[in-house]
Amino acid sequence: MQAEKDCIEALRLLAGLSKCIGANTSWARIRCVKGRKGINLYLHTISQETLEILKEADILSYGVHIAVYTRGRRGRHILLPSLGLLNYIRTPRTYVRVNRKAAILFTYGRDILPEGIIELRKPPRECPNILPVLDEYGEPIGWGRLNLSQGKPIIENLLDVGWYLRSGV
Incomplete structure (x- = not known):
């Protein structure tokens, strides 16, 4: 039940x-x-x-x-x-696109700092703060949660494509 x-x-x-x-x-x-x-x-x-x-x-x-x-x-x-x-996801409504260095760090499980963000489309107020993370070419590399630190966006790594290698699945 x-x-x-x-x-x-x-x-x-x-x-x-x-x-x-x-x-x-x-x-x-x-x-x-x-x-x-x-x-x-x-x-x-x-x-x-x-x-x-x-x-x-x-x-x-x-x-x-x-x-x-x-x-x-x-x-x-x-x-x-x-x-x-x-x-x-066909046409993302909300996402974060990151530069090459941030994408590499993200696939190793790291969070994304403000200087690594190329473009950020924030979710509407009624949506969760979970965003697809895209590399500089728009390819999806994982999921992140949008947090603000001193008014600047930080993307917490929830799941990334490197997880498969790290987990041994």
Whole structure:
């Protein structure tokens, strides 16, 4: 029962985030799977019949992992987008584009300081402070959270493409 409520809330948050960042996921089916750290959201484009067969088989290795709904540091539930969601952003509404040096540091898990920011499109007030991070050519390299320090933007690294190498996945 609680997992079903969590799934509904995760889907609601994903719809809001997708709208805010310009990701189009409306054409696909999104599947919720209870994982060790929370509810994992997967996006896929298979028939409903195939989906039902896979649900019964409890197979986890199909679809694109797009987000996880989990408890944050303060005990609140949060939606953390994964790298798979970056592929569904067509025209980003909100993002941060960074220079070459900042992009390299970001892919090693570092935060982005104001001097590394080329362009920043802040999210509207009703949107979460989660932004796609783009390199100088506009290619997505991860997700960051916009924070302000003495009035200057700092992008906290939430997830970057270097994570795959560092995690050993």
